[in-house]
Amino acid sequence: MEYKRPIGLDIDLETGVIPGAKKLVRRLSDLKGYFLDEEAYNELLKEDPVVYEVYAIEQEEKEGDLNFATTVLYPGKVGKEFFFTKGHFHAKADRAEIYYGIKGKGGMLLQTPEGEAEWIPMGPGTVVYVPPYWAHRTVNTGNEPFIFLAIYPSDAGHDYGSIKEKGFSKIVIEEDGEVKVVDNPRWKE
């Protein structure tokens, strides 16, 4: 049998960079249709800021193996809505995931296929267990980059479809200087 080699490396805890990882950059233009306030979206699109970067060490899509990735989610808002990651179900929907907060302040929105949502605040040291079947999106509610690590089965895959179409049933906004998790007015059952 040919064994894979173990991997040991140091994540830069200030920048979130994983040495040797594959880097993915998502700009505001990659998130068309995701934010509620279209006017604010189009205005900010003139700058087309980077919303988040992902550094991933991935294996082949085989049962039993694991991927891991850091995400650097930048601070910002579109209208009242804080910057977030697209959010997804897993293509193999029963695959779970673990997140670990490294730096900055934010949280995770999770949602069942029926639309029941939950908000978990995250900071450095927070562990979040994403159970099978729950969609998940992270949100930066602070004013510095929100950095976290995720560990997930390498055959989990990403299913963006229904979140892209319908969003989450809750949105995370700033109102009167406070972070609020409120019903998404555009959500349909």
Ligand SMILES: O=P(O)(O)OC[C@H]1O[C@H](O)[C@H](O)[C@@H](O)[C@@H]1O
């Ligand atoms: O794929 P998104 O919903 O945009 O989230 C961005 C990324 O966040 C984490 O790093 C996950 O481990 C990745 O699987 C995911 O791709």
Ligand SMILES: [Fe+2]
């Ligand atoms: Fe995931």
